[in-house]
Amino acid sequence: MFMRYFSRLVSAMAGPRPVVLSGPSGAGKSTLAKKLLEEYKGIFGFSVSHTTRNPRSGEENGKDYHYVTREVMQDSIDKGEFIESAVFSGNMYGTSKASVQAVKDKNLICILDIDMQGVRAVKTTDLNPIYVYIQPPSLTILEKRLRDRKTESEESLQKRLEAAQVDMEICKEPGIFDIIIVNDDLDNAYAKLKQALIEEIEKVQKINSS
Ligand SMILES: Nc1ncnc2c1ncn2[C@@H]1O[C@H](COP(=O)(O)OP(=O)(O)OP(=O)(O)O)[C@@H](O)[C@H]1O
Numbered sequence: 001m002f003m004r005y006f007s008r009l010v011s012a013m014a015g016p017r018p019v020v021l022s023g024p025s026g027a028g029k030s031t032l033a034k035k036l037l038e039e040y041k042g043i044f045g046f047s048v049s050h051t052t053r054n055p056r057s058g059e060e061n062g063k064d065y066h067y068v069t070r071e072v073m074q075d076s077i078d079k080g081e082f083i084e085s086a087v088f089s090g091n092m093y094g095t096s097k098a099s100v101q102a103v104k105d106k107n108l109i110c111i112l113d114i115d116m117q118g119v120r121a122v123k124t125t126d127l128n129p130i131y132v133y134i135q136p137p138s139l140t141i142l143e144k145r146l147r148d149r150k151t152e153s154e155e156s157l158q159k160r161l162e163a164a165q166v167d168m169e170i171c172k173e174p175g176i177f178d179i180i181i182v183n184d185d186l187d188n189a190y191a192k193l194k195q196a197l198i199e200e201i202e203k204v205q206k207i208n209s210s
C-alpha cells in the first residue's frame, strides 16, 4: 500500500514522460509532432535542438532549431551542455540540457525529434522517454516525399536515403522502440501516435484541470 502510494508520488513528481520521435529523414516526424503541438496546446512542448545546418525557408531560429556555427556547437558540447549530439548528413545536431529542461519546467510532455544515434545516446540517460519510430511505407515513397519537400540538394538527399536504409534495419532490434508507426495515411499514423501517448496526455490533462 505504502509502496504503491510512494511510487505514484515519485512518478507524479518526475512529471510526464518525454516522447522520442525517430525515423528516417522524410518519414514524417515533424509533421506528426506539429499535429500534436497544434491539437494539444499546453500538453506538449518541443525540445528545440541545435544544428549547424542552414535554416530552410519558413524555419525560425529558436522555434524549429537553434542555428549555430560548428565552433559554437562544439564549444557547448565540450562544456557538457548537451544530452546528446550527432553528425547527420554532414551537419551537427544536438539536444541541449536547457532545451529539455525548459519544457519540463512547464510540466509539458517533451517531444524530441532525433536520429538513431540520438536514440542510442538518450538510452544511456535517465530521461526515460517513450520511444516511437516513424517508418515510411517504403524507401521509394520516402524518396518521393523527400524530393517533393524540395529542401535537399541531391547530395544531401542521397545521404539521407543511405541513412534511412541503415535506420530501417536498426529499428528491428528488439526493444529499441516501444512502438513502430508506419506513416502511410497521415490521419491513421497520427491516431496511432495519440493512442501510444494517451496515458501521458491524460496525466498532464489531469494536472492542468486540478
Ligand atoms: N502520411 C503522409 N503522406 C504524404 N506525405 C506526407 C505524409 N507525412 C508527411 N508527409 C510529407 O513528407 C515530407 C516529409 O515529412 P517531414 O518533414 O515531416 O519528415 P521528417 O521525418 O520530419 O523529416 P526530417 O527528419 O528530414 O526533418 C513533408 O513534405 C510532409 O508534408
Ligand SMILES: Nc1nc2c(ncn2[C@@H]2O[C@H](COP(=O)(O)O)[C@@H](O)[C@H]2O)c(=O)[nH]1
Residues within 6 Å of the ligand: 022, 023, 024, 025, 029, 049, 050, 053, 084, 085, 086, 088, 093, 094, 095, 113, 114, 115, 116, 117, 118, 119
Ligand atoms: N541526434 C539528433 N538528431 C537530431 C536532432 N535534431 C534533429 N535531428 C535529426 O536530424 C535529422 C535531420 O533533420 P533535418 O531537420 O535536417 O531534416 C532528422 O532525422 C532529425 O530527427 C538532435 O538534436 N539530435
